Amino acid sequence: MSTHASSSSGSPLLELTGVCRSFGGVVALQPTTLAVVPGEILGLVGENGAGKSTLIRLVSGVLSPDHGEISWQGRRVALDSPRRAIDLGIATIHQELEYCGHLTVAENMLLGERWPRRWGGRIDWEAMRAEAGHRLLRAGCEVAADVEFSRLTAVEKQLVAIATALARDARLLILDEPTASLAAPDARRLIDHLKTIRDSGVAIIYVSHRLDEVLELSDRIAVLRDGELVHLSEADALDGPDLVHEMVGRPLQQVFPRTRDGSSIVDGPSSTPGNVLLRVENLSRNGMFEEVSLDVQAGEVVGLAGLVGAGRSELARAIYGLYGPDSGTMELLGRPWQPKSPWDALEAGLVYLPEERKRHGLVADHDVSSTLAIGIRDRLTRWGLVRGAEQRRRVAEMISAYDIRCSGPGQLVGTLSGGNQQKALLARWLERDPRVLILDEPTRGVDVGAKAEIHSVVDRLAAAGHGVLLISSDLPEVVGMSDRVLVMSRGRLVAECRGETQTERDVLQAAAGLSSTSREADGC
Amino acid sequence: MLSRMTAPVRRRMVWLLAGNVGLLLLIFACLMPGDTVPGAISRLGTVLVDTPRNIAPEMLAAIGLTAIIWTGAIDLSIGSVMAVGGAVFAMGYSHGAPPLVCFGSCLLAAGGLVAGNGLLARWLGIPALIVTLAGLAAYRGLALVLVNVGVPGFDGNLTVPEDIFRVPGRDWAAWFLLFAVGGAVWCELFGRLPRLWLAHGSSPAACRLHGLDLSRLAFSAFLFGGFYLGLGATLYVSNQQTIDPARMALGFELSVIAAVVLGGTNIFGGEGSFLGTLLGVVFLYLARQALIYAFDDPHARQAVEGALILGVIGFDCVLHRTAHRMEELK
Numbered sequence: 141m142s143t144h145a146s147s148s149s150g151s152p153l154l155e156l157t158g159v160c161r162s163f164g165g166v167v168a169l170q171p172t173t174l175a176v177v178p179g180e181i182l183g184l185v186g187e188n189g190a191g192k193s194t195l196i197r198l199v200s201g202v203l204s205p206d207h208g209e210i211s212w213q214g215r216r217v218a219l220d221s222p223r224r225a226i227d228l229g230i231a232t233i234h235q236e237l238e239y240c241g242h243l244t245v246a247e248n249m250l251l252g253e254r255w256p257r258r259w260g261g262r263i264d265w266e267a268m269r270a271e272a273g274h275r276l277l278r279a280g281c282e283v284a285a286d287v288e289f290s291r292l293t294a295v296e297k298q299l300v301a302i303a304t305a306l307a308r309d310a311r312l313l314i315l316d317e318p319t320a321s322l323a324a325p326d327a328r329r330l331i332d333h334l335k336t337i338r339d340s341g342v343a344i345i346y347v348s349h350r351l352d353e354v355l356e357l358s359d360r361i362a363v364l365r366d367g368e369l370v371h372l373s374e375a376d377a378l379d380g381p382d383l384v385h386e387m388v389g390r391p392l393q394q395v396f397p398r399t400r401d402g403s404s405i406v407d408g409p410s411s412t413p414g415n416v417l418l419r420v421e422n423l424s425r426n427g428m429f430e431e432v433s434l435d436v437q438a439g440e441v442v443g444l445a446g447l448v449g450a451g452r453s454e455l456a457r458a459i460y461g462l463y464g465p466d467s468g469t470m471e472l473l474g475r476p477w478q479p480k481s482p483w484d485a486l487e488a489g490l491v492y493l494p495e496e497r498k499r500h501g502l503v504a505d506h507d508v509s510s511t512l513a514i515g516i517r518d519r520l521t522r523w524g525l526v527r528g529a530e531q532r533r534r535v536a537e538m539i540s541a542y543d544i545r546c547s548g549p550g551q552l553v554g555t556l557s558g559g560n561q562q563k564a565l566l567a568r569w570l571e572r573d574p575r576v577l578i579l580d581e582p583t584r585g586v587d588v589g590a591k592a593e594i595h596s597v598v599d600r601l602a603a604a605g606h607g608v609l610l611i612s613s614d615l616p617e618v619v620g621m622s623d624r625v626l627v628m629s630r631g632r633l634v635a636e637c638r639g640e641t642q643t644e645r646d647v648l649q650a651a652a653g654l655s656s657t658s659r660e661a662d663g664c
Numbered sequence: 665m666l667s668r669m670t671a672p673v674r675r676r677m678v679w680l681l682a683g684n685v686g687l688l689l690l691i692f693a694c695l696m697p698g699d700t701v702p703g704a705i706s707r708l709g710t711v712l713v714d715t716p717r718n719i720a721p722e723m724l725a726a727i728g729l730t731a732i733i734w735t736g737a738i739d740l741s742i743g744s745v746m747a748v749g750g751a752v753f754a755m756g757y758s759h760g761a762p763p764l765v766c767f768g769s770c771l772l773a774a775g776g777l778v779a780g781n782g783l784l785a786r787w788l789g790i791p792a793l794i795v796t797l798a799g800l801a802a803y804r805g806l807a808l809v810l811v812n813v814g815v816p817g818f819d820g821n822l823t824v825p826e827d828i829f830r831v832p833g834r835d836w837a838a839w840f841l842l843f844a845v846g847g848a849v850w851c852e853l854f855g856r857l858p859r860l861w862l863a864h865g866s867s868p869a870a871c872r873l874h875g876l877d878l879s880r881l882a883f884s885a886f887l888f889g890g891f892y893l894g895l896g897a898t899l900y901v902s903n904q905q906t907i908d909p910a911r912m913a914l915g916f917e918l919s920v921i922a923a924v925v926l927g928g929t930n931i932f933g934g935e936g937s938f939l940g941t942l943l944g945v946v947f948l949y950l951a952r953q954a955l956i957y958a959f960d961d962p963h964a965r966q967a968v969e970g971a972l973i974l975g976v977i978g979f980d981c982v983l984h985r986t987a988h989r990m991e992e993l994k
Contacts, residue, residue, distance in 0.1 A: 265668075
């Protein structure tokens with residue numbers, strides 16, 4: 141934990157006073173008052189949907205506040221565009237860096253500026269390299285200026301982005317999940333670098349789900365929950381469990397009533413040997429996940445938790461057959477499982493609900509009927525022709541059974557609400573009567589009512605003897621719905637939480653890479 | 665310059681250089697049977713001497729299109745644009761305008777239309793692909809309307825017998841080519857704009873974050889492309905004895921795009937080199953010459969050439985996808 145002397149001392153560089161923002165009547169950020177002083181690192185943490193992104197976007201000029209004031213070095217300012225924020229000295233480095241991969245580091249750094257020239261208007265490449273090299277050196281970044289940008293490692297790209305920002309006299313750096321895609325040594329290198337920058341007087345707002353990093357790096361920590369600033373203190377005053385408690389902030393049963401106990405785990409005819417439907421042994425794929433072993437039993441919901449980039453979706457796609465693993469073995473319904481394509485999975489009784497519903501799950505311009513029928517197209521065709529009457533009958537049944545609220549089978553699926561789109565996707569696959577379901581963020585972006593209905597469907601599926609692998613970043617959901625929760629971090633399975641010790645705190649601690657001692661002590 | 669090129673472009677250039685040498689040897693081998701070595705060398709020399717004249721229009725159009733493709737855009741209407749250039753030339757000629765005026769108006773008409781495509785894409789906010797796909801049909805029609813209305817007694821084609829009109833495309837083609845290609849390579853070596861066009865094609869979002877005006881950048885590429893395509897149209901017209909806007913430069917865009925992509929320019933933008941385009945045009949030209957000796961049937965030659973072009977573009981798409989996947993994996 142940092143003990144930096146200048147924390148919360150001196151006159152504020154940035155001050156937010158009563159700043160709030162709503163979207164269509166939904167409050168994303170309640171009136172918030174917060175200040176950042178030069179030479180401090182302010183850790184900003186909170187669950188998904190807590191309001192962190194909204195706060196960052198307000199400070200970086202992407203959004204304007206509904207109410208409240210923003211002051212920069214004591215003067216009230218209107219941050220009405222990203223350009224304005226950059227001009228003032230506020231640099232935001234997003235998790236997904238934007239750069240021109242085929243240009244050199246020097247060209248990327250000086251992209252929007254005047255390039256040095258020689259007589260005749262010729263670009264002075266030497267001077268340009270020297271200037272970029274000087275800037276990199278000043279920022280303590282050991283990267284060659286004439287290298288193609290795409291050849292840099294992830295951490296080098298981050299460092300160059302920081303050097304570029306500092307070269308433009310940034311006084312406040314906002315870093316959004318900068319270590320999400322970095323391996324541990326690279327993350328360490330970046331953290332050390334940020335400490336040096338902080339010591340030079342630059343203020344940093346550090347947003348991360350990796351609480352160990354936040355605790356180590358920050359001088360102060362602000363916790364957002366449900367759009368409200370619920371905690372702001374010196375980092376020294378907090379430890380890991382305190383921080384998790386502040387982030388979660390309420391008993392689990394109040395936000396997620398458990399509707400099912402674990403008694404539905406059954407021995408069915410398809411569950412031989414034992415009652416394991418899906419078994420994964422030491423599965424690895426380079427750069428995605430390593431040595432993952434898990435099993436899903438009949439009648440069981442297995443939660444798979446972890447931070448963004450932990451490798452959960454990548455693992456699910458490998459099981460589904462979108463790409464093969466480099467090593468390891470899989471078994472489905474007691475038989476060796478080596479899918480060549482997703483079609484093999486569908487044939488074998490394994491379905492996958494993708495994380496990005498709109499991009500990978502739906503064709504927005506298709507109607508509800510086509511969307512539902514495509515999952516069972518092989519059962520609706522004879523001699524290559526669709527049996528129209530049979531399709532209409534089956535679609536009507538599905539709309540009714542899964543309570544898909546639409547004006548009729550002809551309504552475009554893209555015009556349905558998020559929850560009904562998701563129910564349509566679920567219905568499409570459930571009509572195949574799969575034995576194993578992999579649900580990747582099934583309730584992301586859906587309203588509370590639809591969420592409850594989807595939870596109910598998952599609950600019924602498990603009760604009927606199906607096996608469900610539930611991937612979710614929604615901690616209450618993954619803890620509340622699952623019979624046990626597996627936690628992934630940086631491509632590896634790091635913990636299994638079950639029974640009474642299956643709590644949001646334990647899962648979050650494991651996912652954030654905090655020491656396993658406390659989890660083991662708690663029985664996780 | 666080489667150090668600023670990406671590794672795939674550099675590799676492609678080495679491969680093209682070797683391919684061009686190989687094609688020359690193949691042509692030489694085809695010329696050998698029934699001839700002495702000095703005779704074959706002499707015939708090969710004739711092929712080489714004719715090369716600048718034969719490739720000049722395609723080379724200039726390819727350089728212009730390279731700049732446009734770098735930004736992530738494309739111009740599919742260049743064959744029809746050349747037909748409009750030819751029609752304007754024919755109008756001037758039929759009304760007794762001096763050669764300079766005829767060529768100048770051809771250059772301005774063709775170049776103006778390409779630049780206009782850029783403006784239309786910018787103002788309408790729709791992809792250049794759509795704008796120029798529409799232009800493909802519209803400009804061909806415009807060319808025919810112009811000759812029907814503006815050339816008295818036009819009966820399908822217009823013969824230009826005077827040698828003076830063939831001087832730029834025949835006698836001066838090598839010089840035009842030298843200066844135009846030299847200018848483009850100079851720009852690539854020392855200019856900022858080509859690098860910004862590449863940046864635009866590589867990541868528009870990054871350019872926007874650095875405060876660059878994307879639509880202005882894209883338009884400047886179309887302006888550059890328009891100038892080179894106008895020059896190419898002028899040399900093309902000047903090299904013909906008859907002007908036939910209905911068939912003039914028909915399918916020209918396909919072979920130009922193939923040459924550009926073959927030269928290492930990424931069809932989706934952000935990567936490439938004028939030097940690579942130069943080598944790509946030469947490669948396709950030499951391949952065509954080799955096909956002349958390999959196949960008697962012109963239709964078979966056309967089929968093989970089409971397959972070659974399709975293969976090249978398909979190969980580039982596969983390479984691009986592989987690279988993209990590798991990037992995702994990283």
